[in-house]
Amino acid sequence: MAIADTPSAARRCSSSTGWRPGAIWPYLDGTGPSQGRVLCSRAGSPSSSGVVRPSPAHILGSDRCGFASGGVAGAAEAQNDIDVLNPPPEVEKLNHKKELLVQPSSSMDVNCQRSLTMYPCVTGTSVIAFKYKDGVIMACDTGASYGSTLRYKSVERIKAVGKHSLIGASGEFSDFQEILRYLDELTLSDHMWDDGNSLGPKEIHSYLTRVMYNRRNKFDPLWNSLVLGGVKKGPKGDEKYLGMVNMIGTHFEENYVATGFGNHLAIPILRAEWHEDITFEEAVKLVEKCLLVLLYRDRSSINKFQIAKITTEGPTIHPPYSLKAYWGFSHFENPAQGAVGSW
Amino acid sequence: MSSIGTGYDLSVTTFSPDGRVFQVEYATKAVDNSGTVVGIKCKDGIVLGVEKLVTSKMMLEGSNRRIHSVHRHSGLAVAGLAADGRQIVSRTKSEAASYEKVYGEAISVKELADRVASYVHLCTLYWWLRPFGCGVILGGYDRDGPQLYMIEPSGVSYKYFGAALGKGRQAAKTEIEKLKLSELTCREGIVEVAKIIYGVHDEAKDKAFELELSWICDESNRQHQKVPNELLEQAKAAAQAALEEMDAD
Numbered sequence: 089m090a091i092a093d094t095p096s097a098a099r100r101c102s103s104s105t106g107w108r109p110g111a112i113w114p115y116l117d118g119t120g121p122s123q124g125r126v127l128c129s130r131a132g133s134p135s136s137s138g139v140v141r142p143s144p145a146h147i148l149g150s151d152r153c154g155f156a157s158g159g160v161a162g163a164a165e166a167q168n169d170i171d172v173l174n175p176p177p178e179v180e181k182l183n184h185k186k187e188l189l190v191q192p193s194s195s196m197d198v199n200c201q202r203s204l205t206m207y208p209c210v211t212g213t214s215v216i217a218f219k220y221k222d223g224v225i226m227a228c229d230t231g232a233s234y235g236s237t238l239r240y241k242s243v244e245r246i247k248a249v250g251k252h253s254l255i256g257a258s259g260e261f262s263d264f265q266e267i268l269r270y271l272d273e274l275t276l277s278d279h280m281w282d283d284g285n286s287l288g289p290k291e292i293h294s295y296l297t298r299v300m301y302n303r304r305n306k307f308d309p310l311w312n313s314l315v316l317g318g319v320k321k322g323p324k325g326d327e328k329y330l331g332m333v334n335m336i337g338t339h340f341e342e343n344y345v346a347t348g349f350g351n352h353l354a355i356p357i358l359r360a361e362w363h364e365d366i367t368f369e370e371a372v373k374l375v376e377k378c379l380l381v382l383l384y385r386d387r388s389s390i391n392k393f394q395i396a397k398i399t400t401e402g403p404t405i406h407p408p409y410s411l412k413a414y415w416g417f418s419h420f421e422n423p424a425q426g427a428v429g430s431w
Numbered sequence: 432m433s434s435i436g437t438g439y440d441l442s443v444t445t446f447s448p449d450g451r452v453f454q455v456e457y458a459t460k461a462v463d464n465s466g467t468v469v470g471i472k473c474k475d476g477i478v479l480g481v482e483k484l485v486t487s488k489m490m491l492e493g494s495n496r497r498i499h500s501v502h503r504h505s506g507l508a509v510a511g512l513a514a515d516g517r518q519i520v521s522r523t524k525s526e527a528a529s530y531e532k533v534y535g536e537a538i539s540v541k542e543l544a545d546r547v548a549s550y551v552h553l554c555t556l557y558w559w560l561r562p563f564g565c566g567v568i569l570g571g572y573d574r575d576g577p578q579l580y581m582i583e584p585s586g587v588s589y590k591y592f593g594a595a596l597g598k599g600r601q602a603a604k605t606e607i608e609k610l611k612l613s614e615l616t617c618r619e620g621i622v623e624v625a626k627i628i629y630g631v632h633d634e635a636k637d638k639a640f641e642l643e644l645s646w647i648c649d650e651s652n653r654q655h656q657k658v659p660n661e662l663l664e665q666a667k668a669a670a671q672a673a674l675e676e677m678d679a680d
Contacts, residue, residue, distance in 0.1 A: 273528065280500040280524060282657065 208260035208311040210234050212245045213388045214350030215256035216378050217315045218362055219328045219343050220371040223399035224317030226256050227375045229383070230408050231390035238390060246396045248403035250275045253289040253318030254396050255296075258347040259335065260311035267310060270299065289318025289329040293339065301337030309335040313347035318398050326400050346378075349386040354378035368397070380411055444558045454562060455555050458584035461564035462511040466640065467599040467631050468497070470508060470568040472579045472592050473620040474613055476648025477570035478658075479508040480624035482597070482632055485639040498645045498657075502527040504572050505540055506645050506655035507547075510596035511565030511584070519567055522550050540571030544580035544588050552586025566596045571655070572647040599631025606630065617648035621658055625666035626673045642667060 210232050217226035232240040245264070246256040249271050257264040274295065278286050287295075293316040303309050317330040332347065333339040344358040357378050366374070375395060382389050391413055396405040439445050440453030447453055466482040481497040497516075498508045501523040509516030526546040530538040547569060554560045562584045569580045581594040593607035606627045615623065621644055632640055644658040644666065658666070 276503065276528070277524075279503065279654075282496075282500055 204307050208263075210239065210261045211311075211388070212243065212258045212261055212264070213386055214346055214348040214354065214382055215245065215258050215313075215315045216346040216350045216354045216358070216375065216382075217254075217256060217317050217330055217344070218358060218366075218371070218374075219317075219330050220397075221365045221367050223319040223397060224254065224328055224330050225368070225371045225375060225395065225397045226254050226315060226317055227379060227393060227395045228256055228258070229379070229389045230392045230394055231388065232261050233388045236388075238388065241390055241392060242408070244394065244405070246394060246405060248396075248398075248405065249292055249316075249318075250278065250287050251402055252286060252320045252398070253292050253316060254398045254403050254405075255292075256315040256317075256347075256396075257312045259313055263310040263312050264314075267296070267299070267312065267314070288320035288322075289316055289331070290320075292316055292318075293329070293331040293333065293341075297333050297337060297339040300333050300335060300339075304336050311335050315345055315347060319400055321400070349382060349389075350378070353381050353385055357381065376411055380413065383411065383413055442558050443555050443560070443562055452555065452585075455585045458562040458564050459566070462566040462584060462596055463598065463600070465510045465512075465565075465597045466497075466637075467595060467597040467603055467628060468508045468510040468566075468568055469595045469603050469607070469624050469627055470570050470579050470581070470591070470593065471607060471610070471612060471615075471620055471624060472570075472577050473615045473617045473648070475577070476572055476617040476620075476646055476651070476653075477506075477577045477579055478617055478620040478624050478644065478646045478648075479506055479568060479570050480628050480645075481508055481510075481643040482599070482628045483641040483643050484637050485641055488639075492641065496643065498643050500655045501543070501569075502531075502537060502571075503654050504537060504647060505543060506570055506647060508568045508570075508645075509565050510567070511563075513565075515563045516565040516567065519547065519551065519563060519565065523547050523569075526550075537573065539573050539575070540569065540578040540580065541575075541590075543571065544569050544578075544582065544590075547580075548582050548586050548588035551582055551584065555584075555586055568594050568596065570647060572653045577647065598633070599628075602631045603627050617646050617650060618662070621646065621662055621666045622669045625670035629667075629670040629674050630677070642670075 212232050213229065215226065215228040217224060219225075226246055228245045230241065230243050230245070231238050232243040232245075234240075240261075243261065245258070245261075246254055247268055249255050255267075255271070257267070271292065274287060274292070296314055296316060300310060300312075300314070313332065313334040315330075315332050317328075319326055319328050321327070329341065330343065330345060331339060331341040332345040334347075343364075344355070344362050346354045346358070358374070361374055361377075372395065379393050383391055391410045392408050393411065394405060394408050396403065398404075439447035440457065443452060443454035445452070445454075466484040468482070469480045471478050479498055483495065483497050495513070497510075497513075498506055499520045501507050501520060505527070507520055507523055509520065523543065523546070527538045527543055530542065547567065551563050555562045564584065566581065566583045569582065571578055579591045579594060580588050581591055581596070582588040592612050593604070593610070595603035595607065610623055612620075624644065625642060628642055642663075644663055645655060646658055647653060647655045657663075
């Protein structure tokens, strides 16, 4: 009957008889939980004198070992010289090893648990924007979905940035809030310099592109599609600017942009009907046309929209309002009419 | 005149037998030699004013700012060695930014003053650092209303109704005490501060100076900003007029 009196010996035993709970290994200096108390017995030695606590007698002297009988203690000492720093391979193999799929590249990674964005949680749907005569107009609905549930119905997804720009976002709303925080830091340091300079839309678009692309390269993207529009005085007078960045860092500048479903439903309308120097009234009509299509066809949009515009006078975000939607489609009235076998 | 601390004034980590740290007192002298800085707390905000002595005719107007924004809601006016002042301003800005990053809201003026004071005091504790040769007046407007703090090179920070640093501080303090600050609005306060600074400016010793004024009040949306140009000109004109009146007597 093998007496499991050292950790390594016990492990060898346990591979055949199964690990028994209660075996608490002492720390190297002899301290440890339940020192000096009788615990349940180890595998293969139910009749031994309580628990044999093999203390590292060779380090601290045998007075630490409280209740081990002389003979057993003698045997324990011999097998107790486990070199913890350079353990023998058989001991190492028996230890459980944590397997890492991605090897940490710096000590920082080992210390702080970094989680990589896998999926968005609370998301906003399309944003549409285009240049008009006096500046840029941007619009979106005020809903945020939690999966397929339309959880939040009064969310402002367009915000002003400084005096010259508007930012609209679709995708993960918490990432949008973080981006707003970064932009707030930027504009604050502008404000404190107080030298007459301020960041224009082109600069902010460039900054956001860098942020999004760098995050993507760390496999931890900010899960958004951002629309950046604004007007700022340049060498050729007041220059309108409209651009888009998405979560993988793709960015471009255009006269009209849309995110998400807007790409498929609104852009074709804008391609057909947008023209240079469209007036504000015409622009609003065009925006409403696009928003209505999105309302009908995008299941994650709601009938509550915000229109925002940016001109040389500054940004204006209008309060939310609803569009008149027509649900009197004949087939909706009696949907089962033509169905075969309906009762 | 203070006594010469022979032997006890070589290091900031040495006390004199009568319990003074001479290096810190010498640092205060550097502040006393600079242009006057005035700050007052009016009923709806703070006004900060600086007598910016112009050392060379070649200097561009509006350069070498002495009043800095350290956050949206607070400003710092510096008296003393300008380079030391820049360091304090930079540190204050980063303290305010890091507080906002951690707590999600703007730092309170009291907390900010505490942090500035700790930082200034830090440099009076080690022999390898020298004390800052500048004093600052911190004015801010937060949830508890407008507040004014003054931090000296020794690291002490007190809350004030009105504070002054620099050459003309004694005269300025007397003038401030004459004002009824609890009834003054910031618009009126600007004119008063301009008058004080023009009044304490010593025409004989220092020739040219530029007046820098800033405010944080309800009118400025509780944001720290330079006083708008028309108001600045009005204040300057009123101050000039008052000066001429005094001279005429």
